[in-house]
Amino acid sequence: MTEWFADNFVSILNGLAIGSLLFILAVGLSLVFGMMDVLNLGHGALYLIGAYVGYQFTGGVSSWSGFLTALAVAAAFGAVAGLILSVATQPLVGRGHLDQALLTLGVALVVAEVISIIFGDDVQNVVAPPGLNESIQVFGNTYPAYRLALIGIGAVLAIGVWLVIEKTSLGALIRASVSDREMVSAVGVDNRKVKAGVFAFGSMLAAVAGVLGGPVYGARTGLDETVLLLALVVIVIGGLGSVRGALIGALVIGQVESLGKALYPDFASFMLFGALALVLIVRPRGLFGSKVGAG
Amino acid sequence: MTQPILSRRNALGVFGLAGLAATAGCGSSVGGGDSGGGSSSGGGGAIKVGLIVPQDGVYTPLGVDMKNAWDLYLDQHDGMLGGYEVETIVADEGEGPDTGVPAIQGLLTRDNVDVLVGIVNSASALGSAEAIAAAKKVLVISNADAIAVTGDARSPYIWRASFTNAQAAFAMGEYLAGQQPEGGVYLMAPDYAAGQETFVAFKDSYVGGGGTIAGEALTPFGTTQDFQPFLSAIPGSGAGATFVFYSGGEAVSFVQQYASLGLKDSVPLYGSGFLTEGSVLEAQGEAAVGIQTALHYSTEIDNPANTEFVDAYQGAYDVLPTCFAVQTWDAALVLDLALAETEDLSGDAVSEALGGLAEISDSPRGPWSFDGQSPKHIEYLREVQESDGGLINVVVEELGEYGQ
Numbered sequence: 001m002t003e004w005f006a007d008n009f010v011s012i013l014n015g016l017a018i019g020s021l022l023f024i025l026a027v028g029l030s031l032v033f034g035m036m037d038v039l040n041l042g043h044g045a046l047y048l049i050g051a052y053v054g055y056q057f058t059g060g061v062s063s064w065s066g067f068l069t070a071l072a073v074a075a076a077f078g079a080v081a082g083l084i085l086s087v088a089t090q091p092l093v094g095r096g097h098l099d100q101a102l103l104t105l106g107v108a109l110v111v112a113e114v115i116s117i118i119f120g121d122d123v124q125n126v127v128a129p130p131g132l133n134e135s136i137q138v139f140g141n142t143y144p145a146y147r148l149a150l151i152g153i154g155a156v157l158a159i160g161v162w163l164v165i166e167k168t169s170l171g172a173l174i175r176a177s178v179s180d181r182e183m184v185s186a187v188g189v190d191n192r193k194v195k196a197g198v199f200a201f202g203s204m205l206a207a208v209a210g211v212l213g214g215p216v217y218g219a220r221t222g223l224d225e226t227v228l229l230l231a232l233v234v235i236v237i238g239g240l241g242s243v244r245g246a247l248i249g250a251l252v253i254g255q256v257e258s259l260g261k262a263l264y265p266d267f268a269s270f271m272l273f274g275a276l277a278l279v280l281i282v283r284p285r286g287l288f289g290s291k292v293g294a295g
Numbered sequence: 296m297t298q299p300i301l302s303r304r305n306a307l308g309v310f311g312l313a314g315l316a317a318t319a320g321c322g323s324s325v326g327g328g329d330s331g332g333g334s335s336s337g338g339g340g341a342i343k344v345g346l347i348v349p350q351d352g353v354y355t356p357l358g359v360d361m362k363n364a365w366d367l368y369l370d371q372h373d374g375m376l377g378g379y380e381v382e383t384i385v386a387d388e389g390e391g392p393d394t395g396v397p398a399i400q401g402l403l404t405r406d407n408v409d410v411l412v413g414i415v416n417s418a419s420a421l422g423s424a425e426a427i428a429a430a431k432k433v434l435v436i437s438n439a440d441a442i443a444v445t446g447d448a449r450s451p452y453i454w455r456a457s458f459t460n461a462q463a464a465f466a467m468g469e470y471l472a473g474q475q476p477e478g479g480v481y482l483m484a485p486d487y488a489a490g491q492e493t494f495v496a497f498k499d500s501y502v503g504g505g506g507t508i509a510g511e512a513l514t515p516f517g518t519t520q521d522f523q524p525f526l527s528a529i530p531g532s533g534a535g536a537t538f539v540f541y542s543g544g545e546a547v548s549f550v551q552q553y554a555s556l557g558l559k560d561s562v563p564l565y566g567s568g569f570l571t572e573g574s575v576l577e578a579q580g581e582a583a584v585g586i587q588t589a590l591h592y593s594t595e596i597d598n599p600a601n602t603e604f605v606d607a608y609q610g611a612y613d614v615l616p617t618c619f620a621v622q623t624w625d626a627a628l629v630l631d632l633a634l635a636e637t638e639d640l641s642g643d644a645v646s647e648a649l650g651g652l653a654e655i656s657d658s659p660r661g662p663w664s665f666d667g668q669s670p671k672h673i674e675y676l677r678e679v680q681e682s683d684g685g686l687i688n689v690v691v692e693e694l695g696e697y698g699q
Contacts, residue, residue: 007531010556014523060580121355122574123547135557142557217520218551218578220544222353226520261524268524269486269515 010141011262012255017147019254020154021216025209025227026234027161027246028082028202034241035178036195038089038104039097044228045108046081046203050074050210051219052115054126058214067129067211074207082203086196108224116221126214133215146215153212157205158247165243174198178241233272237279239286248287342379342640344630345386345402347413352390353543354415356574357619361413361437363612364620368627371607376627377634384408388415395419396426403430409640410435412626415619417441417488424450431642433649435630437623441488445669445699452642454649455669456626458591458618459699460489460540461496463567466674466694467538467589468497471565472504476535479507481562483525483549484540486513493540493567501538509534519545522552529562537562542569547578554582563587568688571679573617576686583679583686591672592618592660593688601659615687621659625670628658666698673697 005012029043057070085104092099127133128146136145165171177184177194185191209227210219217223230253238249256275261268279287346365348358362385374381384406386398395416402408403426411427411434414420420439427434428450436444436455445455471480480501484490490513502508510532512525519525529537537558541549546569553559559582568590569575571583594605594615604624608616616624632655633648634640654664663672674697677688 008527010527011524014521014527018521116355121353123544123578125547125551125578125580127580135555144555218544218547220547222544223520226518257521258524262527265512265514265525265528269518 006139008259008262009139010143011259013138013143013151014147015255015258016251017150017154017216017254018257019251020150020158021209021213022230022234022253023154023247023250024157024205024212026231026238026250027243028198028205029231030235030238030240030242030246031174031178031198032195032202033235034239035174035198036093036181036191037097038093038195038199039100040085040089040104040199040202041101041228042085042104042108042111043203043206043231044224044226045111046078046206047210047213047227048112048115048219048224049077049081050207050212051126051214051217051223052119052124052210053077053207054211054214055119055124055219058127060125060127062127062130062133064129070211070214071208074211075204078204078207079200081207082200083196085203086192086199090192108228112221112224119219121221124219126211126219128215144215150212150216158243162243162247230272233276235286237276237286239283239288242288245286245288252287340378340380341382342376342410342634343382343384343406343408344376345384345399345406345408345411345413347386347388347395347398347402347411349389349415350385350387351394354388354390357415357438357617358388360573360617360620361415361623364608364616364623365412365627367608367611368624368631370611372631376631377636379634379640388413388419391416392418392422396422399423399434400426403427403432408432410630410645412623412630413437414439417444420444420453421448424448424453427452433642433645435626435649437626438619442492442699445667449668451646453668454629454646454665455699456629457622457670458672459669460492460567462591462672462697462699463589463674464493464496464538464540465500466697467565467567467676468499468501468506469504470589470676470694471536471538472501472506474536475506476563478533478535479509480565481509481529481532481534481537482511482539483522483537484513485516485519485545487516490516490540497538520548522549523556526552526556526558529558534562536565538565539570540567542572543575546570546575550575550579550586551582559585565589568592568618568677571677571686571688573619576679576688580686584681586679587691588677588679588688589674589694590618590677590688591663591670591674592621593675593677593690595677595687595690596659596661596675597690598659598661600657601661604659616659618660625655625658625660625663629655669699671696671698 025047032038032040053074054070058066089100132146132149134145135142165174173194177191181191234249234253237252238245256271260271348361349355350358369381386402388395388398396419414436415438417439420436434453436457438457440458440460442459442461482494484493514525553564564586566588568588570588571586576583632652637644637648654662656662661673663670674694676691676694678691679686680689
């Protein structure tokens with residue numbers, strides 16, 4: 001057992017790092033989808049914007065000022081984009097997921113194309129800030145320091161978001177909106193504002209995830225679709241509209257993507273969707289999905 | 296004139312204009328600009344070439360290099376190939392056969408081109424073989440690398456001026472068999488046709504030469520962002536070297552993760568040349584230094600044709616040429632040579648002329664000749680090194696000549 005653990009230590013560690021990144025990415029999508037029932041397929045494009053903002057401000061040079069500026073710009077950009085998406089999807093409320101999917105996917109395609117026009121189609125590299133852009137020894141294994149930091153950032157964000165959602169009155173409002181939107185508006189809360197706020201927050205996290213994920217996944221065309229797919233799998237596994245669900249889903253997928261592939265490389269292609277299918281068979285609403293969903 | 300579909304009224308208009316242009320042309324017979332309406336076979340002086348390269352999708356950077364090289368060749372040769380004035384019609388190949396095949400069909404039926412040049416994706420080449428044979432037009436491939444294209448699925452009209460997957464892998468296998476890295480070689484490639492062909496060719500020469508395989512992994516193609524799960528098996532396998540085939544975005548992620556997991560210093564990395572070719576090398580940065588690859592081209596090859604080519608290309612586009620540019624340059628070169636030998640632009644005549652070509656001596660990649668319908672050329676062992684202008688693939692040695 002100890003030996004098995006030692007052999008696979010790097011994979012487990014890596015699973016945690018990927019899981020952290022996926023959590024930051026998916027929690028916003030989960031809240032927006034679970035709460036206002038808006039399926040935002042533009043989420044991946046927000047990540048892509050973040051990734052290219054990271055590239056733009058670091059420019060292949062390792063610097064803290066560049067990296068932090070990128071984070072701030074991406075956060076601001078993401079929040080504004082979230083507000084715009086919130087307004088844009090407002091007329092579609094109640095018209096089903098297909099219309100929302102069409103609108104947000106259309107926006108995502110336009111964004112991806114504009115990025116491709118501005119930055120070209122070459123693969124770009126985002127460099128981790130100084131001190132984190134090297135590898136360190138962890139129990140005799142060489143591992144990139146940046147990914148370790150990612151685990152820390154993910155943990156801090158997870159605790160922060162969890163505290164806000166579970167322990168504050170603002171969080172109570174959000175949770176109430178997730179479980180019964182009509183009732184919340186019946187007691188006099190304009191749930192468009194709540195939706196806009198959550199949308200902005202979730203989009204901000206997606207764009208921030210793009211910067212944070214830069215040193216791991218880089219910036220390139222097509223990345224938006226890949227991460228959108230991962231985020232969707234995470235929230236389906238975790239269950240909609242719950243921070244805890246997004247966290248568990250992200251950690252599960254992180255390990256599936258890392259440890260799973262390392263242990264069973266021959267099944268690497270099926271692993272992600274195998275895990276998804278398994279969860280859907282056993283718990284159709286996801287591991288932490290509410291039992292009283294909108295049906 | 297490039298009206299895709301002519302209604303009768305449009306056609307009349309175009310012919311009218313063509314008539315005007317013809318009369319105007321009498322005055323000044325220079326006529327440097329575009330030829331008029333329907334002069335597809337004036338006096339044996341013109342040829343329509345369909346250049347089919349990706350202008351959209353993941354292969355776009357390749358398409359840019361290819362078109363650049365084509366334009367440069369024509370610029371330097373007064374827009375002529377083998378005495379024919381060239382009219383180039385560019386079509387977008389896109390990513391796969393779903394866009395590539397219709398684009399080729401369009402060039403053949405709508406634009407009535409005489410010769411096709413280009414194609415990045417092997418599936419597009421294979422998928423349009425029938426249409427090309429039916430139209431009896433020659434296609435000179437300037438990238439698509441599947442062995443089958445000029446192997447099992449050979450068509451007399453499809454020629455290749457690029458390379459096959461097997462060549463670099465076979466050459467590197469032979470080289471590593473000679474080096475005998477302690478503990479054997481670990482193999483990795485994406486799980487699709489090119490990756491599998493690479494495995495087969497590498498094992499052919501490496502295991503055949505007495506080498507041992509320490510382990511191997513085929514990674515899911517196009518969906519693998521993080522190679523760590525696969526890479527973490529390498530130290531345990533005891534491998535003394537790793538040989539891989541990755542290109543594009545995957546090459547960038549792979550090389551960086553290989554370095555960041557501390558493998559670069561303990562297990563040297565070898566690959567097919569695309570691992571460190573073109574724009575990916577820049578993105579890989581420091582992590583790529585020291586990687587050795589086999590390929591049929593490097594900007595650092597020391598021959599007059601290459602020096603001239605690199606200077607001209609850099610002068611025109613301000614970047615170093617890639618192997619994709621050279622392949623398209625060579626496609627233009629062989630057409631130039633072949634068309635000079637033929638009076639007739641039919642597929643059979645052009646094909647025969649291509650088959651009759653002697654060794655092509657003034658290519659930037661060094662001398663090469665057709666082996667069957669695909670190049671037999673020198674594979675170079677290259678090492679990524681830092682220079683003043685950034686990273687370059689320095690030629691370490693010639694690995695020898697390899698056919699398809």
